[in-house]
Amino acid sequence: MAERVSGLRASRHQKLERLVERGVDPYPARVRRTHTNAQARALLLEQERVEAAAPPPAPVTVAGRVVALRGMGRSSFADLRDGTDKLQVQFRRDLLGEEYASLKDLDVGDFLEVHGSMIRTRTGEVTVEARKFTLLSKSLRPLPEKWHGLRDTEQRYRRRYLDLIANHDEVMPTFLKRSRVIEGIRAFMSGRGFVEVDTPVLVPVAGGALASPFITHHHALDQDLYMRIATELYLKRLIVGGFDKVYEIGRIFRNEGVDQDHNPEFTMMESYEAYADYTNVMSMVEEMVSTVAQAVLGSAVVRHGEQDVDLSPPWRRIPFLEAVEEHAGIDLYPYVLGGKGADELAAEARAKGFDVADGPVHRVYDKLLSLSVEPRLIAPTFIVDYPMIMSPLAKQKPGSPHLVERFEAFAVGMEVANAYTELNDPVEQRRRFQAQEEVRRRYGDEEMDRTDEDFLLALEYGMPPTGGLGIGIDRLVMLLTGQTSIRDVMLFPQMRSRE
RNA sequence: GGGCCGUUAGCUCAGUUUGGUCAGAGCACCGGACUUUUAAUCCGGGUGUCCAGGGUUCGAAUCCCUGACGGCCCA
Numbered sequence: 043m044a045e046r047v048s049g050l051r052a053s054r055h056q057k058l059e060r061l062v063e064r065g066v067d068p069y070p071a072r073v074r075r076t077h078t079n080a081q082a083r084a085l086l087l088e089q090e091r092v093e094a095a096a097p098p099p100a101p102v103t104v105a106g107r108v109v110a111l112r113g114m115g116r117s118s119f120a121d122l123r124d125g126t127d128k129l130q131v132q133f134r135r136d137l138l139g140e141e142y143a144s145l146k147d148l149d150v151g152d153f154l155e156v157h158g159s160m161i162r163t164r165t166g167e168v169t170v171e172a173r174k175f176t177l178l179s180k181s182l183r184p185l186p187e188k189w190h191g192l193r194d195t196e197q198r199y200r201r202r203y204l205d206l207i208a209n210h211d212e213v214m215p216t217f218l219k220r221s222r223v224i225e226g227i228r229a230f231m232s233g234r235g236f237v238e239v240d241t242p243v244l245v246p247v248a249g250g251a252l253a254s255p256f257i258t259h260h261h262a263l264d265q266d267l268y269m270r271i272a273t274e275l276y277l278k279r280l281i282v283g284g285f286d287k288v289y290e291i292g293r294i295f296r297n298e299g300v301d302q303d304h305n306p307e308f309t310m311m312e313s314y315e316a317y318a319d320y321t322n323v324m325s326m327v328e329e330m331v332s333t334v335a336q337a338v339l340g341s342a343v344v345r346h347g348e349q350d351v352d353l354s355p356p357w358r359r360i361p362f363l364e365a366v367e368e369h370a371g372i373d374l375y376p377y378v379l380g381g382k383g384a385d386e387l388a389a390e391a392r393a394k395g396f397d398v399a400d401g402p403v404h405r406v407y408d409k410l411l412s413l414s415v416e417p418r419l420i421a422p423t424f425i426v427d428y429p430m431i432m433s434p435l436a437k438q439k440p441g442s443p444h445l446v447e448r449f450e451a452f453a454v455g456m457e458v459a460n461a462y463t464e465l466n467d468p469v470e471q472r473r474r475f476q477a478q479e480e481v482r483r484r485y486g487d488e489e490m491d492r493t494d495e496d497f498l499l500a501l502e503y504g505m506p507p508t509g510g511l512g513i514g515i516d517r518l519v520m521l522l523t524g525q526t527s528i529r530d531v532m533l534f535p536q537m538r539s540r541e
Numbered sequence: 542g543g544g545c546c547g548u549u550a551g552c553u554c555a556g557u558u559u560g561g562u563c564a565g566a567g568c569a570c571c572g573g574a575c576u577u578u579u580a581a582u583c584c585g586g587g588u589g590u591c592c593a594g595g596g597u598u599c600g601a602a603u604c605c606c607u608g609a610c611g612g613c614c615c616a
Contacts, residue, residue, distance in 0.1 A: 054570095113575085113581090115576065117575090117576040121579070132577075134576070149570090165579080167577085185551080186552045187551085187568050188552090189568065190568085191553085193552085193553065197611095199611090200611095397616070538610065540610065
């Protein structure tokens, strides 16, 4: 029973019916491809290179999507695209006979298998001269326009497959690079002796970051569970268990807004290295990012708007308090020492023209950093030594009781990494969690770290001094591909459902 | 959460200021011509829930209200 279709789609359905009437299977199960488009092209080039007099290469069978059709009467051309290349096909009535007429049931968007010889046309185009062709899959919808592609951002994100087809040359390379960035990170980490692990996504306590979790429920256990907001606390349990170097690349879920560099689910790489501290991690990050850039782009220099940004080590290192002092003109030291309070700081910040709300002091610190410092950090920069209140999982900096050994890495005005010398003192860790709970109660702020008793128990068994790292893969891909929206480096960014 | 902008044919977009030959163009598609095209070309054809729902009006794509979705900026 055919779906009732109207307008532009009707003609494709009519073609489909004609094909079925002729006994053609519009969706056959078998493909007899002998060469990818790239291989077929290479075959001809190789033959031309070796000797013009050499025997012509044997016929090939290629397959792909018809992305262009040019009818010329007794001869027609199609462009066939597979995952490797685009290849022209010529159909000649004198070579195809009766079969030539069935071209009229072919549409742009159909998948086709073509058997024929590799030739060069008079204009020099490498071409398959068809002797036989078989429909592999009938397309029932017209594709977006060939000149402008698909411009509507909403459609590009909601129907990414169309974006990939219509804007192939712009969009596909970004996602291929994304894949190679992740490969590059794995190679780098593996080369340094790190072991890749998988830890739970569904967790009883959403800890390890200052963020709101998604909540869900397990029916059989009759227990609420959370989607992880970090992998940190599980990876540290593994350090307790005796892994010296572990990392995980995985999806993280944070119940927060959507904007140009936030998506509720995103990909993070976290690593933990025993017997290391945050200075070792800094060196590793510099090296990793420039190595991956080199591997994926062939250069450690990326383009950001009008300027070149060199990712080669060493990166600039600026203490947190100095950075805020320099860019915001506010001396945070009295606040960090505890002499002055959060409301006073918020008032001072507002007096300097920063739009910050009253709230927990760590929020004001964070706001000042993101308003005054972050946008100016175009060249890769480490901000180091954060106020302790912002960083409940980081170890105190020796000699600076209110600071911790923490850094964040910034580039092109965006945070890309966060790392600590990990706090491994279980008594102190409990105290820090309690301080977080305290702030949560006082301000009703869900974005505070949560006490994870099972994690504290693990720490009590003893964790070696450890350097830990979290690096946002999506943002790293943005940095390396020059994209300014996280949606353009995620295949399926979060969108509101349409009703 | 606030502000601004957008939503019209399968796609890319005009048309909204000033309500009335405003249902339009290009590509795509359909019919015809064409044996070397590659944004093929030439001739003919408009295929539509103007985002949705209310309202104003003799008359609404256009003005007003509400809502949906998206983008950008701010928070």
